Structure formats: structure tokens, C-alpha cells
Amino acid sequence: MAELSAYLESRRVSFDVFGINQRAALVSLMKFTPDNMRLSLGGFYKIGQVLCSLETAKLKQREVEVLDQTGFFGFLPEKVNWGISMYGEQELTVEEVEYLRDYFHQRLRRAGAIKGKYRFAKRPQDEASPEVMSADIAKKQTVDILVAVIDSRCYLGLTEIVSDHEGFRRRDLGRPVQKPVISIPPKLARILVNLSGVKPGEILLDPFCGIGTILQEGLMAGADICGVDLMGEMVEATRRNLQWLSEEFRVKATGLTEKVIQGDARSLHHYFPEEAIDAVATEPILLPPLKDFVPAKKADLLLVKPEEIYEQALRSISIVLKNGGRVALVAPFVRTRPRGLKSFDIRRLASQAGLRDYIPRALPKMKWPLFPKMTGQEKVVRGIFVFAKS
Numbered sequence: 001m002a003e004l005s006a007y008l009e010s011r012r013v014s015f016d017v018f019g020i021n022q023r024a025a026l027v028s029l030m031k032f033t034p035d036n037m038r039l040s041l042g043g044f045y046k047i048g049q050v051l052c053s054l055e056t057a058k059l060k061q062r063e064v065e066v067l068d069q070t071g072f073f074g075f076l077p078e079k080v081n082w083g084i085s086m087y088g089e090q091e092l093t094v095e096e097v098e099y100l101r102d103y104f105h106q107r108l109r110r111a112g113a114i115k116g117k118y119r120f121a122k123r124p125q126d127e128a129s130p131e132v133m134s135a136d137i138a139k140k141q142t143v144d145i146l147v148a149v150i151d152s153r154c155y156l157g158l159t160e161i162v163s164d165h166e167g168f169r170r171r172d173l174g175r176p177v178q179k180p181v182i183s184i185p186p187k188l189a190r191i192l193v194n195l196s197g198v199k200p201g202e203i204l205l206d207p208f209c210g211i212g213t214i215l216q217e218g219l220m221a222g223a224d225i226c227g228v229d230l231m232g233e234m235v236e237a238t239r240r241n242l243q244w245l246s247e248e249f250r251v252k253a254t255g256l257t258e259k260v261i262q263g264d265a266r267s268l269h270h271y272f273p274e275e276a277i278d279a280v281a282t283e284p285i286l287l288p289p290l291k292d293f294v295p296a297k298k299a300d301l302l303l304v305k306p307e308e309i310y311e312q313a314l315r316s317i318s319i320v321l322k323n324g325g326r327v328a329l330v331a332p333f334v335r336t337r338p339r340g341l342k343s344f345d346i347r348r349l350a351s352q353a354g355l356r357d358y359i360p361r362a363l364p365k366m367k368w369p370l371f372p373k374m375t376g377q378e379k380v381v382r383g384i385f386v387f388a389k390s
């Protein structure tokens with residue numbers, strides 16, 4: 001939601017958010033541009049339009065006939081593979097979900113789609129939360145009935161667009177230089193780019209660019225990019241990856257030699273004029289890979305040097321950033337034994353550098369950091385922060 005809000009704000013598309021649960025959001029948009037959104041957003045799986053809704057209580061009383069009158073079934077070709085995906089289903093019991101599925105099955109038969117196959121959820125352990133995987137929708141041409149339960153109402157629609165999984169995958173595994181241990185997943189890189197608020201034609205800087213994943217996504221978003229890395233090897237890797245990207249995805253990447261610089265993120269004003277940069281998106285991290293969870297004291301020690309670098313880099317970023325420009329960055333959180341999470345006070349460092357929290361319009365009460373979904377096994381976790389220069 002933070003990404004979507006930042007994306008729509010920067011494109012001046014007016015929108016309202018009617019409700020959010022853990023897995024779905026209900027948004028009304030003045031302008032729906034499915035193709036752009038499919039290619040531009042890193043943090044979503046599916047988007048569909050709401051076709052009808054009913055009170056959850058009605059479903060609980062098995063009174064769903066109201067759906068008969070909504071024209072919901074008019075869309076179907078004769079033969080269709082179909083499935084149901086439930087989001088926010090914890091308000092419903094397994095029986096209620098099954099009832100809804102059977103209802104659709106019968107209605108689809110009556111609508112003439114009898115030859116179609118029902119695609120069962122891939123995860124049978126989640127009986128109450130069937131989900132058609134978004135990658136399958138594209139591959140296997142499946143009509144996906146979306147059900148989102150938000151604030152005691154069930155909203156129903158059909159998936160219209162799914163994330164560009166293939167494009168993100170190619171930009172990760174198809175590029176000439178890959179370093180999975182240090183690089184950020186392209187989808188997360190795109191989320192940072194969108195959170196940075198950079199618009200097409202504006203300058204996006206990644207001062208710890210590594211092999212250039214964030215810059216790749218910046219280029220895809222139409223930004224003019226600049227990168228800095230301390231190591232010549234990384235600078236070369238970024239140039240090669242960006243050159244490859246420009247040919248593979250037909251985006252313009254001219255002057256890479258001048259735009260990807262070997263240098264120190266703590267002295268950006270040596271390479272760029274003051275207030276020359278529109279937005280920054282970066283993942284410095286700077287911790288060695290950890291084999292195990294560490295005690296809190298060890299985590300504090302590990303974080304001393306990174307804190308110093310973040311502090312100096314934030315000051316330097318603030319000098320070259322335009323007023324009102326934003327910095328979307330990842331900071332490290334070390335998982336400690338027995339069950340803790342340690343980092344340094346990055347908001348204080350940002351504030352000392354003249355950067356304050358950016359709050360997306362759709363989420364007035366949100367607090368940074370946001371944590372991407374975790375497996376539980378990570379020893380160091382990414383925390384996402386977004387600051388604006390005031």
C-alpha cells in the first residue's frame with residue numbers, strides 16, 4: 001500500500017482507500033491504467049475490479065442469491081478454468097468458504113461453463129484460504145474469482161492483471177553479472193524506486209549501487225540514473241548489467257561511464273552538485289553474512305561501523321538531494337537470541353541530516369520501518385525507511 005500510494009501520488013492520480021486487511025486493499029482510482037501498473041509495481045500479485053459485494057453476515061446465513069443479479073456470470077466463455085482466491089478470509093470458516101466455492105461451481109455450470117476445470121489451491125493445508133497463484137493465472141489462462149473480506153463485507157471481482165513475474169525474473173537471473181548474496185530482489189528494488197517518488201525523466205541516485213539492481217528498476221521506471229560504489233568491480237558490474245538491460249528491455253541508458261562512478265557514498269558532493277538529485281533509493285546494509293542468530297551484545301558491536309557509515313552517507317545524500325526529494329533506503333535489523341531485533345536509530349540519523357519521515361497519503365498512521373515478508377530464518381532482516389528532505 002505504501003508503494004501504491006507513493007506511485008499514485010507521484011503520478012497525480014487521485015485515489016481513495018476504502019479498506020485494508022492483511023492481504024488486500026480496496027482502492028478507488030480516478031484513472032485505472034492496468035498495463036502501466038502491471039509493469040511498474042513490485043509489491044502486488046493481482047489487481048481486479050470489484051464487481052459486486054455482500055455483507056459477510058449474508059454469506060454466513062447462506063444468502064448469496066444477491067450475486068445472481070449482479071451480472072457477475074455474464075463474463076464467462078464456454079470453457080473456462082477457474083478458481084477462487086480468498087483474501088482476509090480469517091473472518092470466514094472453512095465451511096463458509098466451501099459453500100461459496102460450491103455456489104460458484106453451480107452457477108458456472110448454469111452459465112454454460114461446465115467444461116471448465118476448477119483449479120484447487122496449491123496449498124491444501126489452507127482449506128479456508130484457497131488461492132490461485134498469480135503466476136498460474138497468466139500461464140494457464142485461469143479465471144480467478146477474487147474474494148476480499150474487509151470490514152464485514154465480502155467484495156468480489158475478477159483478477160485483471162497479475163504482476164510481471166517474468167520481467168522481474170529475467171532482470172534478476174538473465175543479466176550478465178549476478179551476486180545473489182549482496183543483491184536485492186528486483187521486486188523489492190522496484191518498491192524502493194516507487195517509494196522514492198522519482199518520476200520519469202528525473203534523476204535517481206543509488207550511492208551503494210552494488211551490481212545495479214535498483215538502478216535497473218529505476219531505468220525501467222523511466223528515470224535518469226546515477227550510481228556510486230566504492231569498488232571498481234561493482235561499478236563495472238553495474239555498467240554491464242545496465243547495458244544489457246538497455247538492449248534486452250529497450251530502455252535508454254546512455255553515458256553509463258559518467259553515470260556509474262567509483263566513489264564513496266560519504267562524499268557525494270564531490271561527484272554531484274548540491275541539490276542535483278531528485279530521489280535516492282539504496283540498500284547499503286554493510287554487515288557480514290551471519291551463520292546464526294547472535295546475542296544482543298554481539299549485534300550491538302556488529303552495528304557500530306554500519307551506523308557510522310549510514311550517518312555519514314545520510315548527511316552526504318542530504319546535500320546532493322533536492323528540497324522535497326525523498327530517500328528510500330534499507331537498514332539492517334539483526335535477529336538476536338533468544339527473540340529480538342536490533343538496529344541503530346536510523347530516524348535520528350536522518351533527522352540530524354535534515355531528513356524527516358515521508359508518510360504515504362493512504363497510510364496516515366503508518367510508521368517506518370516496513371519489513372518485507374520473512375521466512376523466519378533470516379539472520380539479518382531488511383527494514384525499509386523513507387525520508388523526505390524538508
Ligand SMILES: C[S@@+](CC[C@H](N)C(=O)[O-])C[C@H]1O[C@@H](n2cnc3c(N)ncnc32)[C@H](O)[C@@H]1O
Pocket residue numbers: 182183184207208209210211212213214228229230231234263264265266282283284285286309
Ligand atoms: C548490499 S550492496 C548493494 C547491492 C545492490 N543493492 C544490488 O542489488 O546490487 C552494498 C554495496 O555498497 C558498496 N559500499 C560499501 N561501502 C561504500 C561506501 N562508503 N560508498 C559507496 N559504496 C559502498 C559495496 O561495495 C557494495 O557493493
